[in-house]
Amino acid sequence: MKKFSLMRPQTLEEALTILRDAPDVLPLNGGTDLMVDVNEGKLISPRFMYIGGLPELKKIEVRDGTLCFGGAVTYTELGACPDISAFPCIGQALSNLASPPIRNMGTPAGNMGTASPAGDFNLILLALGAEADLVSAAGMRTVPLSEFYLGVGKTVREKSELIAEIRIPLVKGQHSAFVKLGRRRGQDISRVSSAVSYLLDEGRIRDPRIAIGAVNAVPFRSGTFEEIVSGKTPDEAEAALEGAFPAEANPRRAYKRYVVTPMVRRAIREAQAQEGDWQWS
Amino acid sequence: MEKSRKEKYIGRRMPRRDALVKAQGRAKYTADYRTADMLWGKAVFSGMAHARILRVDAAKAEALPGVVCVMTAKDLPAAKKYGIFCADKPVIAENMILYEGDPIAFIAAETKEIAEEAAALIEAEYEALPVVEDPREALRDDVPPIHENHPVTGNAKVMAEVTLDRGDVDAAFAEADIILEDDFETPQIEHVYLEPDCCIARWVDDTDVLEIVAPQQAVYSTLRALAPVFGLPESRVRFISPYVGGGFGGKEDSCCDLAVIAGLLAMKTRRKVYSEFTAEEVFRYTGKRHGSYVHHRMAATKDGRVIGLDIDIILDKGAYQSMSGLTGGPHAVAQRTVLYAAGPYSVENVRIRSRAVFTNHPYGAAMRGFGAPQIHFAGESQMNELAHRLNMDPVAIRKLNMITPERPTSFGQVLTEENGLGLEECMDKVKAELDKPFMPKHPVRPSQRRGMGLAAYIYGTGMPYKSEGAMCVVHVNRDASVEVGISTTEMGQGAQTVMAQIAAEALGVPVETVNVPLPDTFLSPDSGPTVASRSTTFVGNAILDACRKLLAGFTEAVAHGVGCSPEEVTYAKGVFAAPDGQEIPLRRAIYMAATQAIPQSAVGIWYPPVDIGFGPKGGNSMHTYSFGCQGIDLLLDVETGEIELLRSVLACDIGHALNPQLVEGQMEGGAVMGLGYALTEGVEYKKGVVSNDSMKDYVILGFKDLPQMTSIIVEAANCMGPFGAKGVGEPPLVATAPAVREAIRNASDGVKLNRIPFTPERVITGIYKAKEGGQTS
Helix, strand or coil: CCEEEECCCCHHHHHHHHHCCCCCCCCCCCCHHHHHHHHCCCCCCCCCEEECCCCCHHCCEEECCCEEECCCCCHHHHHHCCHHHHHHHHHHHHCCCCHHHHHHHCCHHHHHHHHCCCCCCHHHHHHHCCCCEEEEHHHHHEEHHCCEEECCCCCCCCCCEEEEEEEEEEECCEEEEEEEECCCCCCCCEEEEEEEEEECCCCCEEEEEEEECCCCCCCCCCHHHHHHHCCCCCHHHHHHHHHCCCCCCCCCCHHHHHHHHHHHHHHHHHHCEEECCCCCC | CCCCCCCCCCCCCCCCCCCCHHHHHCCCHHHHHCCCCCEEEEEEEEECCCEEEEEEEEEHHHHHCCCCECCCCCCCCCCCCCCCCCCCCCCCCEEEEEEEECCEEEEEEHHHHHHHHHHHCEEEEECCCCCCCCHHHHHHCCCCCCCCCCCCCCCCEEEEEEEEECCCCCHHHHHEEEEEEEEEEEEEEEECCCCCCEEEEEEEEECCEEEEHHHHHHHHHHHHHHHHHHCCCCHHHECCCCCCCCCCCCCHHHHHHHHHHHHHHHHHHHHEEECCCCHHHHHHHCCCCCCEEEEEEECCCCCEEEEEEEEEEEEEEEEECCCCCCCCCHHHHHHHHHHCCCCEEEEEEEEEEEEECCCCCEEEEEECCCCCCHHHHHHHHHHHHHHHHHHHCHHHHHHEEEEECCCCCCCCCCHHHHHHCHHHHHHHHHHHHHCCCCCCCCCCCEEEEEEEEEEEEEEECCCCCCCCCEEEEEEEEECCCEEEEECCCCCCHHHHHHHHHHHHHHHHHCCCEEECCCEEEECCCCCCCCCCCCCCHHHHHHHHHHHHHHHHHHHHHHHHHHHHHHHHHHCCCEEECCCCCEEEHHHHHHHHHHHCCCCCEEEEEEEECCCCCCCCCCCCCCCCCCEEEEEEEEECCCCCEEEEEEHHHHEECCCHHHHHHHHHHHHHHHHHHHHHHCCCCCCCCCCCCEECCCCCCCCCCHHHHHCCEEEEECCCCCCCHHCCCCCCCHHCCCHHHHHHHHHHHHCCCCCCEECCCHHHHHHHHHHHHCCCCCCCC
């Protein structure tokens, strides 16, 4: 039977109390993964707590040089925020991320929580150096995205915690891009994806972040590739990566081995033409 | 075809008459006829693809409050099996599960929720059996047969075997300059019609009739297949098909799978019962396009003549007969793969064998193209390979080999210009269009390479059986409005519109006054199934016949009324003219007929005036054939295997376009479906259980994937068709996959991919294998 129970706390405090007292309760934050699990019978009679209406988790603002958005902000809401123009890769991803109804329901924090290896936005947050605040009735801690994922569906989030806020640093002159390989354009799970960001210092790459998705159990950054491209022009970087393979990648399917590096190179190239545009003061 | 036609409605772009009501949401589909008093009818499945049933216990389900009735195999009132061609599919499985869609019980409950709860209470034990997924493996001696006691084939592994053996194949291969030999594979695919199958059944107590409303492509086929299951004469079962949300061949069979559930439960409970499959259940339980494995040998001369073909085709039949064909006839899909094995070319020496082999997959059903897409993928790929080998132009080599009045089909049928031979024009126009300069609107990545390719096709209109013909009743009311009684389904193709055009043209009445009701076996005569690209031609001709008979009667009535001979009366634009100058409007003539015992209804009938008969040595198969050519222009990323479609150019010789707007709709829809077949689609299984059972996992193309599409209508009139028409429903997708293959081959410096779909994974793997010097597949 496709039945579940649903609680609907009115405040963050109430929600955290529920999670403290009943660790089996699952926060429902968009439901774009969880409801599929219910429909497919993978979740039997779950107890859900809907957090989409919590006002504390719905804010989007620029604070201390970062773009901050609450854990219940949807993709549509984020897409409507003018400040995302600082991150061209976000616009690129949102235009092809699932479909408008899914973007109306789905949330970046929710997808972080379910930790699909192919989640497009998880990769982007990684490439932009984001961090997240985890709150519980006992307190709050901040975790960089690079330390958030542990495995397929596994993260450092405790059952008593909620993702309260995600912060992305606003960096002047940052280039970024997101590319994915799917079987069709849009509405398809990524087979291999890559998100990159870097600064261009007299035409040379500085502070690169190269994230790769749908290859390992968790989205990851390739330190070896980042090292290779640092100090090179994007053209040189592309050439330097030709034929290389990221040491951190461990694909289970043989063909992913062929396409990982071409996707990274494509992201580096696309990022060159995509500099963040924001009212820097 | 001369273009200065005088017709008022024929050849005109007329919007579909169902377009407005569908756009406004007023059109009613089966599920819209649900009422609050209905029971929910549900079939229970085992979740296994091959098993022996040891025990089914429904006691707990029956005891659940709200459950009205539970049926297992022992409760069936009459025939225990059914099928369109032969009754081999169990209504409820008794001993064996042969595929995932074999139900073990039916439940009728007051609500859907109770029915689902009851389904979970059915207790069953099974002995799991090894699942046979590959028909080639199924043929191995050490693999036991799927059927132990099939009503037609007993314990044979092959459901249907069709052969064609003409000329001296061995001699042709011995003297050939070039022999091409290769293997080709196509997957089972799902129809992905937007309206999942559903059914409403009720027992009409005051007339002792079982009434079934369901989306169907062939109400009379359903009737004939299922009346024995209900234990009723066909006259006491009423099948109604409202608007149908897409069928593509699938709703010849799938409606039966639903109608047995709702129908039997309605008979048993004497209540109205609604039953439906979810979209996921449609993926898992209903029929699929046959998967195919083709071993293809082609013998040719160095100047490009194909002189011999030696082809072995193995079809994934799935668990039940459906539309594969019966050995001895009707041969159905297996036969079509043989008929079209030589493509639109004349080849004298052919040895072709096609076998439909049982597996534990969903049954191989009719699907748009009916065997032609599978065999054209192999045949047209080989034709392109031959052109490469000889460094010949792909159009030139096809012209050298194509069917002409002097050069008959591989099965010996002579086609003349009167049958409509438009292939050459199709190919020339596609090539000219592809040759036009075209640049993508976005920057092309350095790793993207351009490639173009084309392929041609042949496709018959109608079915190659002696029983293939159509019947209709056209009735004229006193106000000269017209009812056209046919059993042709409206499933989005525009049948109602074109039939109304034909009747209005023939009778000289305004098209708005012609009504074409939806199929109902109590009211519509049997005009045959809505399949085989046959309706416009066969049913259209039957309507013309009925209209001629009506006008002959009215002419006689007028002649008698004014006192002249019928030959002296003329009729045009709704008015009869007598030799004395009197003008008698149609309404008046109808009244005159009514006073003279002359009928205002006429039965129209049409059978093609061709001796149809296909045997191992050949024979005439269809009265006419559609031809066409598909061109593809794409970008291939040689680093990732991604394909970006730029242009699809499709030319179809359809005889005469009675309504070009509808024809273009069929062509565009067909091309999109063909592109999905080529690039993304394919049912995937885990132990015979469908694993990509949703629109999320089973990938069809979306609008963002589509190229610029050009549809070119070519009109080589069919002298036997109504106003020259031939079929257009299925042909547009027949040649898409080999055209895509050729474009990829040209973009990749010769990578040969012989297995669809061409996913990025398959393409990049093929590119790497070719780099490493290995054989690609």
